[in-house]
Amino acid sequence: MVRDSITSQPMPKTTVMIGYRQMGTTTNEKGEYSFFLPNGQYAVTFRSVGYRTIRQLVTVANGDIVANANLNPVTNELEEVMVSSKSSEANQERPVLGVSTLSVKTLKKLPAALGEVDVLRGLQMLPGVTSVGEASNGVNIRGGTTDQNLMVIDDIPVFNPTHMFGLFSAFPPDALAGVDIYKGNVPARFGGRAASVIDMSFANPSLNKFSLKGGVSLVSNRLAADLPIWRDKMGIQVATRGAFNSFLLPIASNRLDDVRASFGDVGLKYLYRINNKSTLSVSGYYSTDFFRTALLGTVADIDAARTEYKHQTLGLSARYSYIIRPNLFLQVSAVTANYAPTTLLPERITDNRVEIASSVKYDQLRASLIWNRGRHRVEGGVAVVRYGIQPGELKPNSSSAVIALRLPDEAGLESAVYVDDEVSLSKRLTIMLGLRLTAFSAMGPATVRQYAPNEPRRDGSVIGTETVGDGAFRQPYSGPEPRFGLRYLLAPETTLKLGYNLMRQYIQVVTNTTTPLPTARWKTSDEFIKPQISQLISAGVFQNLGDAVYDVSLEGYYRHTQNILEYKPGAQFLLRDNIETEVLQGQNRSYGIETMVSKKKGELTGWVNYTYSRSLNQVNEGPSAVQQVNEGRWYSSNYDRPHTLNASISITPNKVHTFAFTFAYSTGQPYTAPDGPITYRGVRYALYSDRNNARVPDYHRLDFSWNIYQPSLKEKRWKGSWAFTVYNLYGRKNAYSVFYRTVNNQLKSYRLSIFAAPIVSLAYNFTFG
């Protein structure tokens, strides 16, 4: 007999099959069925539309056998999607419209390169999120640069989100609870970056149960522990990951025989429930990297055998929450973070390593109040951030050839007052009104150049200097950032959303590479580099179908950004003061249409999305050729990839196995191709003229994963699972870059592929507790 597991009602017309379509029947009105079978063992499958399929093994041995089944309605299952818009209930709790949440649990089931669960790669399966390729130091959201995303973990800003030059995300996967992505509406409490917010949170420690989890993959080893200290009061969670296996790389390819790489990261969260009204939490994040390969070029004017990179991030945040009244909450937080990248240059003749060190220091204080009253939910607060940048220090160590040099420290102060109010005007209409007022100034001490007016900024056009005293404001900028969101229920399952955002960005990466290097320079706005101001308009329709089993969405956006930063041809940033002579500012316009269909429940879940989008820049500071890029015309940004299609399916036939496929397609990213030859001392070189005037071939890739959870199915304290992954299943040589070299006086073009063959990997994961 077959019943509904929730209502216990008999289920008529349920398909019952023996073996693989050997024999089949349907249940009658009473939910009953019968077969006449010879003795033996049979696989019986029960299938009904809207219910989770059940398979049973039945042994027939002389006599009647009863095989009953209770089918679980799919609509009753938890959503199995990597991304969900917040449900309407959740929206009542947070004054936010249009936030997407990345499920780390679902992400872990999807294929991962080399078995490393990767938040940034997961994000790229979403519409509107792209990158410049497999090794890219961050993601590009709706036509923005990587540094236009505010990326925080428990309020700690992340200045470099990847390990090994972009191959892996720099977040310990076992520590993360969730990732919220605000690519449309951004709540007023967030600010400082122009495009989007990626808000990650560490999982809260368990306050009553000790547990361990961890794993081993080809690349890294992981261990995480939940440590209750004081039952129901205090606990700590620590998650670590370390990769020291670069000695394995030459097995993959002899090209990698000189690669040495190691990385590690730690996530920590301490939680103390002081009493019923107040809670204190402290989060820590540490990330470290070392990378060396002959693929990296050397630094001009320092004679070195090769280049090595190392970088470290250390961040701490403390948050105190206090319930003043049942509908009024206070939250105070303090954050400090330090990002310190270093370039190491081993000298050719000696054992000495010359170092080029730099750092970004970030300190923030914030206080906010959340007030629920009637149809209103109001959040308001103040925040102050101090930036301290050491842009470059040359440390010769024992070198006899290189001087010691330290560029002047840079400092800046950003302050903000914000408030937003989510108002439920009716059952159908909810709006969010927000305003953030920000002010910023670079601070002294500094010696500021004055350039001749109406001339390109260069060393030769300096007409004087001005000294700014310690702590004095150099060039203040301020302005309002209005935020607006609207959610309207067109029909019970159909939602219309509209949004408008303005955001100001006062700190940015200055880079002349396709994706910022870990060592790329951070620069606050000053007399010459104006803040970036971005305005985004977005609109979307969201439709639930089939009792919320399916989701369909269609979104469009247009974004305009003033004062984007571009480098001049031949710009040099390393150990250079006055980099305003090396950069130009312009504008960006990005627009796109994003469509997505997801199936969120059932044996087969997944989604397909297609995006058409453009991201174009224009730089035209003046009439001179050195004040323009591409003669002041609009041109494709590095991550302008008009067509993107992502698909992911996950099949979970039972509790033991999950199979998943992901497919990604996108138009190839732009690159700069030569427009002709030029001869220098009898050798022919490529002559480049326009930036980003060609595209690498289209990118596509299929991945597969098979997760096996606790094959014995017995409830034990130790639970193990295996993840078998094939990345780039059909071995496409996707071009990361196309480049040109002169070989035997001939100009030749080459393609660099990063994962040029199928990558098979196996990872073992466990939990104990």
Added chain:
Amino acid sequence: MVGCIDEFNARQTGLLNLITVEGTLTDFPERQFVSIRRSQSLGNSVGEISITDATVELVANGSEVVQLKHETLGQYVLPTTTKIVQGSRYKLRFRTKDGQQYESDEQTMPSSTSFTAIRNEFQPKAILSDPVSNRYLPAHNLYIDAPDRPNEANFYEWTYTLWEQQSVCATCQQGIYNRSGNTGNCVTQRSLAADNLYDYICEGTCYDIVRSQNIVVFSDRLLKNNQLINQLAAQVPFYQEGACLVELRQFNLTADAYQYRLLLNDQVKNKGSLADTPPASLVGNIRNVTNASEKVVGHFSVAGGYSMRYWLDRPKTASATSSVRALGLLGGRAINPEPAAPPFRPPFAVCVPSLTRTPITPAGWRN
């Protein structure tokens, strides 16, 4: 990670049609010239065409005008009577036949500085020759010590000229070599395979002349104690195990000549990785006076020079080189002489002087 590089037939043809200038005048007592060409689309490919009919002048110190005369391949030569003098200011200007007038920024001739010791070190993997196979050529690194003028910004470039003793003076494909007086030529033999190569031994001494292909530049902005020590100045490919003669030249550049070379060099170093500096347009210091919007590519400069000849005695490093095969002077091929048929075949070949070969023993050669 299975990274790989392969050859890829990417776009190489542009729609450009622009003038390119290459010219660095020095105080070396030798032929001084600037080259003026046009880089443009030639049907399916892009090429360079020499501009042979321009009027080219060098303006010294704002007033003295010297005419440069076209000789060959767009090369305009300075009269031998005109010397480039350290401390003087020079500007290049030229007018094309269609009446367009171009000129360079003025450049002040830097004084030259000397260098002292040259040391060598064998490096089995020195020069990337093929990104696909990740093949590096063996070479000898040449290091110098040099004083650096204090209290001023100094910019250097090093080039080398290499003389290698060559034993093969002619190679015939699907043919044999015939001697006629002081010259010789290959005569096709259909009986031989199309790819058959015969090599003919030189009649007397003969030297191949190899010039540096890499750009080696340096600025002293991060240099300690006004002294260049163990500065890598050249990488001489390991062509053969016998000794060779290297002339190493040091140029003192102007600041923008250094920047221009640095830009070119970034492209040479390009390996497609994300650490690459992306290609940049080579806007130099030449502009069209009559039409400011015309893009002109190239650079004119003056440079003080100093040179030294160095006997690179390779057997001294035999222990280091013993496991590495020399590249040879026939592109890695072993000598394949025509089968002997005495008394007349095979003949010796003539060492024909050219830009890359000379029968005259260079000064400094040791026997």
